[in-house]
Amino acid sequence: MTDAKKNILFIMYDQLRFDYLSCAGHKTLHTPNFDRVAQMGVRFTRCYVQSPVCGASRMSFYTGRYCHSHGAQWNGHPLRVGEHTLGDHLRKLGMGCHLIGKTHMRADKDGMERLGMSEGSEIGLRQSECGFDSYIRDDGLWAQGPDGFYDERRSPYNEYLKSKGYEGQNPWHHFANSGATDAGEIASGFLMQNADMPANIREEDSETPWLTSRTIDFISEQSRDEPWLAHVSYIKPHWPYIVPAPYHNKYGVDDIQPLNRADGELNDPHPVYEGFTSNGIGKAFHRQEVRDVVIPAYMGLIKQCDDQLGRLLNFLEDTDRLKDTMIVITSDHGDYLGDHWMGEKDLFHDCSAKVPLIIYDPSPAADSTRGTTCDELVEAIDCSATFIEYAGGTVPDHIVEGRSLLPFLHGEKPDDWREFAISEYDYGATALAAKLGMEPRDCRLFMVADKDWKMMHAEGGFRPMLFDLKNDPKEQNDLGASDAHRDVIDMMYQRLGKWARRMSQRVTKSEDDIRNMRGRSMRRGVLLGLYDGTEVDAELLVKYQGKVPRASD
Template sequence: MTQPAPVRNVLYIMCDQLRRDYLSCYGHPHLHTPNIDRLAAAGVRFSRAYTQGTICGPSRMSAYTGRYVSSHQVAWNSVPLPLEELTLGDYLRPAGIRTALVGKTHATPNLQAQQQLGIDADMARQLDEVGFEAYVRHDGIYPDDPQFADKRESAPYTRYLREHGYGGDNPWHDWANAAQGEDGEVLSGWHMRHADRPTRLPEQHSETVYTTDRAIDFITEQGEQPWCLHLSYIKPHWPYIAPAPYHALYGAAQVLPAVPGGRSDHPVYGAFRQHQESVNFSREEVRLKVIPTYMGLIRQVDDQLGRLFEVLRRTGRWDDTLIVFTSDHGDFLGDHGLGEKEFLLEQAVGVPLIVRDPRGAADTTRGTVDARLVETIDALPTFLDALGLPGAEHRLEGRSLVPLLHGTAQGWREYAIAEYDYAFQTPARERLGQPIDRCRMTMVRSERFKYIAYDGFRAQLFDLQEDPQERHDLGDDPAHAGVREVHQGYLLQWLRGLKRRTTISHAEIERRGERFRYGEPQADSVVKIGVW
């Protein structure tokens, strides 16, 4: 079969903390996202896509390395990536593909390792940005705390706000993430009680518009050099506050009822339900005030993507660019009596994933929904495949989605994996009496079931066919002992399959094997057979 010509460019769009069921193409009855819906109609919408970690750092490092959390070792936010890990830019730059970032990565510099190795400043900058050219890095979320002062002042968005006349010690907070009170006072967006008010900053200077503007700048200034742009929005992540008119597009009547807390006495689940964010989101008045704003922030992203897609069409890039739209993780929003995202139930671990391949080979799947189990780590192998670049089977743990997009896939994975390490969650860890190195939980999501294994506690099991809301924990049900045993086997199979031999390729091993087979001398080996 003739292989289709490679795509020219890649646009990798990621939202932060966006649940997959908060898009109209994924079934939300009130939140309309027409531009994302049109992208789904032009590509493939994956209905069972899973992140590898339910907080920003672990999830994003899996996306950028194509590897599971247990492999790249970034178990939580502010944990640096090991220097030896290769990321998206390391694979694409040698092929002449400009690999740039507009927005957030949540990457943390590995300063200790850099200092020990004496790495120079230019290389350190590349490592600090996990392989991206930081066209505009915009991680956001710098609170009013002296320890963040340097980061605030060096941030491009802070400079942008000051250039447009928005002053104060922290214009990011005081204008983009704060409302104004009746007497002119600044009302912090960190306090959810202000979520129904508009930001002090006009919409045209808001974070989402600013990020889109910079992405448009990047795309329109490109010449003949192919590119990969990671457009990484910081919304709809908290602070939950939106600019007008998005603060008022939705109201309490559009808030869906919370999924009730599950019928489980599992101690880890119980500990997380006692976290402050869970207690807050268990109050209906909090949900009714915050969720409309969350929806408004999503609608703003959709409107801005409409602008961006029009630029792609006008410049001819729509016809030669692979487009991927996804999220790093979800948000419980009070479902299961939980807030935030630090648990392995569907609201946190399930992410949207829409892929549009512009080539004719993908025409047969356009507008379809694919229910196969796919993962965040599949993005990087997909990019390499679509760009016509060599793979890296000895390192990459994801799989290319191109065969699914082109309708040529032969078989697929039996289960998806996600991980979470709550060692950093001091209240839960101390409440459970767990040592720091015994706080792991691992999800095995098969075709029908979800199995969650814990250090020191029994597993949980949910039948997602009969119980899609995950309310009935079968982890200690004798009738499902066999199912649990099968999923324990999947977990062990996954652990055995993690890629640890990352410094030598499969091709090199084959080459060395051929030399052994035909008796060629090897300068780097000692043949011991027959030697006395």
């Protein structure tokens, strides 16, 4: 592969739990194509996202920086103009950076206007698309209410559906994400009672096959002489929980894995945790009838994703591109699905904050690790660093806060690998903030996790939450109020403090730049602390010695 151009296929599935793959131990959901990539590469078993919500998590993936650094802490929060993204790093290395699907990116239009940056210019488009050159952008959330669409952008998928004869203003909802009753009425996928119905669409026209086809189109159009990264970002298995035939009835209640929750979790709960368990989505997933229809549909969506991944892998194999294309499979966060009395995401239990990460590196250097797992603590921001190094660059660690995973892929382990992982969550825009009477600036949650312990900290004077991952791997017993665990809590707070004190905003000067600046001012004539000049080399005084110049008349 030494002479081949390297490509990266960066595949993200929205809201895919780490444990809903057969290679990760799911007993009834068989995912042979996810497993196929795991056999080709390395499956990382402890990968944490930097925030368990779509927008904030993705901005960390795309910048290689913590939410604390890039500031886009919630869906719809713009990524500020000037943040370095994957595209900025990779283009300098001669690699194109392209988007096929979702980013959940909101452009910093105020910042662009302040700088006189046209939205239609090349740099303006890249700022608006999170640094990517957009092959096709579709965030896949074309919900529509009395105040209009959730996403005001153009929907390429809706346009595709209309071209295929699906009528109406919003076929994304009426066909791809709804069923149909015998009386011809729309059975919306937003009503979870309809999750066991087939979506009212031909399977080949549904979202996942559509995006796979666009990915194949993109790769087919690329020159083999120009390396590229393609971020293929699927909306599924994200809600609405409804899937077309034949996937709608592949699974039933007997295929649902045991529920991970305990009555004791609701005894004197942490106020923030209690707020999430008692909100609308949490209470919905308390109901068995909800879980009985939603989880089989969620599994069907994943099965469809697996089949389409197989289609994509076969295309790469048939076109002889597997030998020069790194494949990365991950998710932006998980889904509680009723575990811990919760639904959706929002907090840091493993089913929400831990995600699948499988990486196939075609390099011969990775041959020794194929089909293995790695249980080191990995963060989503490590993907950016990995891509930069794979493309032949040096990771600019004054900007990118993640670390390259190539050593693990090549059978090595850095001596100074991280001791703990960090995730953050800003719930200031949620109803919970109002319920707790919290100001937006105080609605911040942090996770500090190592291999033995996980602590969740909430600003605002709340006690922490603490879980003993060795003796309580299901995370059902909150020890945050336990005096017997004060030493562990203190250790985790020390780690959180160490992380918060890191250098994160000096992004214009690297460590080497700073080292090279040392002493340079003396060579430019700034000589401080001298008495008679003998303290420094004579050449530094050359411009300050000699005869006094004769003044002109």
